[in-house]
Amino acid sequence: MRKIKTLTVKAEKKYKVYIGENLLKTCGKILKTEVLIKKPPRRILTVCDSRVAPLYFDSLKKSLTDAGFEVFLFTFESGEEHKNVDTLSKIIDAAAQNRLDRHDLFAALGGGTAGDLCGLAASLYMRGVRYLQFPTTLLACIDAAIGGKTACNTTYGKNLMGSFYSPDAVIIDPVTLTSLPQEIYSQGIAEAVKYGIISDRKILKILLGDFDNADLIYRCVKAKARFINKDFTEKGERKILNFGHTAAHAIEKVSNYQISHGQAVAAGIITAIKYSEKCGVCGKDLLRDIMPIYHKFGLCDSAGLPPCDLAAAALCDKKSCGENVDLVLIKDICRPVIVKVKKERLKDFFEVDL
Ligand SMILES: NC(=O)c1ccc[n+]([C@@H]2O[C@H](COP(=O)([O-])OP(=O)(O)OC[C@H]3O[C@@H](n4cnc5c(N)ncnc54)[C@H](O)[C@@H]3O)[C@@H](O)[C@H]2O)c1
Structure with a gap:
């Protein structure tokens, strides 16, 4: 064994x-x-x-x-x-x-x-x-x-x-x-890409090569455990794990759950990266590192849904409370940042895909 x-x-x-x-x-x-x-x-x-x-x-x-x-x-x-x-x-x-x-x-x-x-x-x-x-x-x-x-x-x-x-x-x-059918397997890949971006660039490298699932799982669990160990009930640092998920949850909802969670996360990650670039948080071309992985696993880079519908759905999300929404953006690989955005500006976030 x-x-x-x-x-x-x-x-x-x-x-x-x-x-x-x-x-x-x-x-x-x-x-x-x-x-x-x-x-x-x-x-x-x-x-x-x-x-x-x-x-x-x-x-x-x-x-x-x-x-x-x-x-x-x-x-x-x-x-x-x-x-x-x-x-x-x-x-x-x-x-x-x-x-x-x-x-x-x-x-x-x-x-x-x-x-x-x-x-x-x-x-x-x-x-x-x-x-x-x-x-x-x-x-x-x-x-x-x-x-x-x-x-x-x-x-x-x-x-x-x-x-x-x-x-x-x-x-x-x-x-x-x-x-596992390939499309269900790929839904997990979107989450692995997330860990690669927010916390362990080696995961992105692994995904581009031939890899053993056990090695990929080990690195991803290690990445997630680091956040949980610091903040089990999601009062602070664990929120970073929501990278790509504000858009993903809205995409799932607006598509009436016809777009799977994994594909929605994949598209949500791209929205978060593009918005990070648009508002000057990120000065690097991160998509150049990410897109080859998307092509390899057939992940979706945009859901093509109306930004105002997505913004409305995001406002109803159970994680949205008060006047602002916490968006997880990215400065560079392994450098995530939580930014508060006024609820009325949320449409700008979703417009980056147009
Ligand atoms: N608790 C959390 O932190 C957390 C995080 C992310 C997602 N979720 C939840 O997880 C759910 C999605 O999980 P999922 O994608 O695993 O969905 P799932 O459990 O519905 O599994 C997807 C499909 O794969 C089949 N399947 C499972 N294992 C298989 C295998 N080894 N071989 C063949 N078929 C297999 C299932 O029967 C099902 O049809 C959602 O409800 C989501 O809300 C929870």
């Missing part, structure tokens, strides 16, 4: 991220001997969507069962539209039906949808039980599973319900990425 790499995230509690090939098949022993030592759970409820369950649940179940845990499965229909209160409530019911108690454990197996729902359910069941993340999309490996944000959508918007609630460990098996 190849080496397992680990990183530590220091949020409201410390936990480890394990990255290694075939970890799904071998994690039971690690969990038993390293992670779940105090008050070991007897039962584990795995939360998994309908596409991922047939691919990976059996391997994980075997590994956990061999380590002495009793394992149950809750599945929900794959897709963002099922990240809702109904599914959340069914997860809690499944835990109760399978008689999980407060020392037992939830496990998210899948992309960000399963991870967000499972984390939120874990934070609510019996006022909080432990949970693990087993992310299986690139986006979930480098972003959604790291950082302890949990969520579900409501009738009035995306991720309107949620909590900050860290897992006890994140177990990443890059082999699972081999079954």
Whole structure:
């Protein structure tokens, strides 16, 4: 077996991220001997969507069962539209039906949808039980599973319900990425580009060459963990992780979620770079470094949506409050800066794409 790499995230509690090939098949022993030592759970409820369950649940179940845990499965229909209160409530019911108690454990197996729902359910069941993340999309490996944000959508918007609630460990098996459709894989690349721009230029270099997913994931998780370790609840420095996301969230909303999150992030990053140049924050031609990566992975550089609609959508974002909006701009690679912009000037930000 190849080496397992680990990183530590220091949020409201410390936990480890394990990255290694075939970890799904071998994690039971690690969990038993390293992670779940105090008050070991007897039962584990795995939360998994309908596409991922047939691919990976059996391997994980075997590994956990061999380590002495009793394992149950809750599945929900794959897709963002099922990240809702109904599914959340069914997860809690499944835990109760399978008689999980407060020392037992939830496990998210899948992309960000399963991870967000499972984390939120874990934070609510019996006022909080432990949970693990087993992310299986690139986006979930480098972003959604790291950082302890949990969520579900409501009738009035995306991720309107949620909590900050860290897992006890994140177990990443890059082999699972081999079954991902290319367009879903590329959505994670947009987030990797973001980390490359705001915090680790080596990631941009990696993306241009032939690379091992484990190496890419390791560097991206390390980049994200640095921000979380300083500011878990996003009062300050963690806001830098929103680079490209003010525009991305608006693009997703105005397109009625027809443009995927990853493509919206890709376009949002370009908007943020162009605006940084336009207002003199950035004097470098950063797009020259970024566009070859976009071409390689088929990422979108502009959503072509009306700036006033995007500005209106950005004003309704849950992160927009008060008279100003915090925009994350970039001076140069690894030199992000948070700039306050009056809400009425937000249209200028979106006009850079015209
Ligand atoms: N909590 C956070 O900090 C955070 C950060 C970013 C995104 N998110 C959330 O994450 C969600 C998006 O995550 P996502 O892109 O992983 O979406 P997803 O979980 O819906 O997965 C995308 C699709 O890929 C399939 N899939 C997953 N793993 C697979 C595999 N290994 N092989 C084949 N198919 C596989 C899924 O069944 C689904 O159809 C959104 O709800 C977003 O709000 C959360």
